[in-house]
C-alpha cells in the first residue's frame with residue numbers, strides 16, 4: 001500500500017492515480033488457456049465468444065473470469081458496479097464515484113471526474129483479471145469501487161455466497177431495445193459496416209457478448225430479491241426520470257447517506273449535475289483519447305445520445321415486438337416488469 005499517492009485522504013481513489021510500481025502481470029490465459037480452448041465457441045459481430053457457465057463471454061475475458069472467481073478477495077466495504085454492456089455503466093460509475101468522493105472535493109471544480117473519464121476512475125474487473133493485473137487492485141485503498149459486466153451467477157463465491165461476508169453489488173439494467181441500438185453504434189466505431197439486423201438477430205438468439213441479456217438481468221433481479229442488503233437493482237430509465245432520487249438510494253445503499261446538512265447544501269444536485277450526460281459529454285477529457293481498461297475505445301464513444309426510446313429510430317415495429325416478446329416471456333413469473 002505504500003506506493004499509493006498520499007494526496008488522497010478520503011473516498012475512493014481514481015484507479016489511474018494508483019501507482020502500480022512493479023506489479024507483476026500474469027495474463028490469465030497463460031494459466032487457463034486450455035480450459036478456454038475446450039469451451040463451445042461462436043464468432044458473432046466480429047467477436048470471438050465462448051460459452052462459459054451459461055453465458056457467451058468474449059474469448060479474452062474467460063480465463064480472467066476464472067481467476068476472478070477463484071482468487072478475488074472482497075473487502076467488506078467494496079462496492080461492485082455491475083451491468084450488461086451499454087445499459088448505463090459509465091453513468092453509474094460516475095454517480096457512484098462522485099457520491100463516494102463528495103467529502104474529498106467540497107470544491108467541485110477540483111473533482112477528478114472533470115479530468116478523468118469514469119472508466120479511468122473505476123477499475124473494470126473483467127479486463128483487469130484478463131490482463132493479470134489483479135495485484136493492482138490490492139493497492140487500491142478502501143473503499144474500493146470496481147465494475148464488471150459478468151452476470152451475478154458468474155461472480156465469485158467470495159462475493160455472492162450465502163455464508164460469506166461478501167460485499168455490496170449495484171446493478172443497472174436498461175430496455176434491451178435501447179441497449180441493442182447503443183451497442184450497435186458502439187461496435188460500429190470499429191466495424192463501420194456491421195448491419196443492425198445482424199446484431200439484432202444475435203441479441204434475440206442470446207448469443208451476444210455476456211448474453212443472453214434476459215438471463216443476465218434476471219441473475220441480478222433474483223439476487224436483489226434474495227439479498228436486498230447486498231444487491232441494489234436500478235434501471236437506466238428510472239435514473240433518467242429522477243436521478244436525484246436514485247442517487248440518494250445509491251448513497252444509502254453504499255453506506256454514505258446524504259445528511260440533512262448536505263441535502264440543505266444541494267449535495268445531491270451537485271452529484272447529479274457533475275454526472276449529467278451534457279456535462280460529461282462536454283468535458284475535454286471525454287472528447288479525446290481512449291479510456292482506461294476500455295483502451296481500444298475512444299472516450300467519446302461512451303457518450304452518444306443518453307436517452308430512452310431511441311430504438312424507434314432503428315427498429316421496425318415488428319423487430320421491437322419480437323424482442324419485447326422474448327424478454328416478456330423470459331421475465332414471466334419473476335416479478336420483474338418487462339420494458
Ligand SMILES: Nc1ncnc2c1ncn2[C@@H]1O[C@H](COP(=O)(O)OS(=O)(=O)O)[C@@H](OP(=O)(O)O)[C@H]1O
Nearest residue numbers: 085086087088089090091182276277303304305306
Ligand atoms: N451521464 C450519462 N447520462 C445518461 N446516459 C449516459 C451517460 N453516460 C453515458 N450514457 C449513455 O449510456 C450508454 C453507454 O452505456 P454504458 O456506459 O453501459 O457503455 S459501456 O458498457 O461502459 O461500454 C450510451 O447510450 P446511448 O446514447 O443510447 O448509446 C451513453 O450515451
